[in-house]
Amino acid sequence: MTGRLFTKISPALWSSSRFHSMSHEAQWAFFYFCTSPHATSAGCYVLPDLYACADLHCDLATYQALRTEVLAAGMIDFDPDHSVVLIEKWFKHNAPTNESHALGTSRRLADIPSERLRKKAELALAKVEEARIAKLARDDATREAKRIKRELGIGSSLGSDRSNLINTQYLRGKSP
Template sequence: MSSRTFSKVSPALWRPGRFLSLPTSDTKLLYVYFLTCEHMNSAGCFRLPDGYACADLGWSADTYHAERERLVEAGLIDFDADCSVVYVERWFKHNPPMNSKHAAGTRRIIEGIESDRIREKVEADFTATQEPAATVHPFDTPSTHSRLTGTNFMRGGR
């Protein structure tokens, strides 16, 4: 289980798109469950045995399996049945690491994902969010240029 005490869920979830086009209220509830359950972590990928989800939701295994498959078909999650691993698709688009320590911790979680197929997908998604910071020379910023040269860079200066 995760030690997280909260999860970010964007209000954009309720805008027209894949989520609102889901076929049932149960499918929508399951997606919100995956976003916010106590198994969630900073990699958006976690092991979740069917029995845990069924107990949390009060559903039969048949209902859970059917609704989970609808989320896979909608492209909102990926699931590896061999090791019960769930990945919330596009996790890092909405929940990128906030600093280098957060990124390092997330990388450790990714390295521990049991499913090779899903781990490779999560690694690729994570890596795509880790763009190197642009190198900016101090003289390239208007405020620094003005302060150092005594000119007003934005108004043309001297």
């Protein structure tokens, strides 16, 4: 067991033409790939055929046919030389939520024996991390701008009061 407590599966899956192109058995297999006890936070992991057969309670030919169908639909990628499964678009729904999570995910990817799938997953992780870091920077800038406005009294009711005081006849040099 990986220690992973849950996996996000988007409701948008039900409107996916790729998902609906598969048989119900292959759809079930896709859910297995996403939620398997062998899956990791990286969405890319080693899955020997016989482990999957034991988990799914099916024979090898059935499992391989299901995996081929899920692969053909573009829902996973697979490296038969290393028994590595990569769930396509994994990080779209399971992106790291913080720096520690991203670091742990990156470490998991470093252990993937398939160079092709490891690089593919690392690229996908880098893209979501870039977006997460950019959002943090925007959020920090917004918070800082709000702090400065508060200090200057801009945009607050206090700022409006100051503006109104300045615009009195007395302060404009006209006595009442």
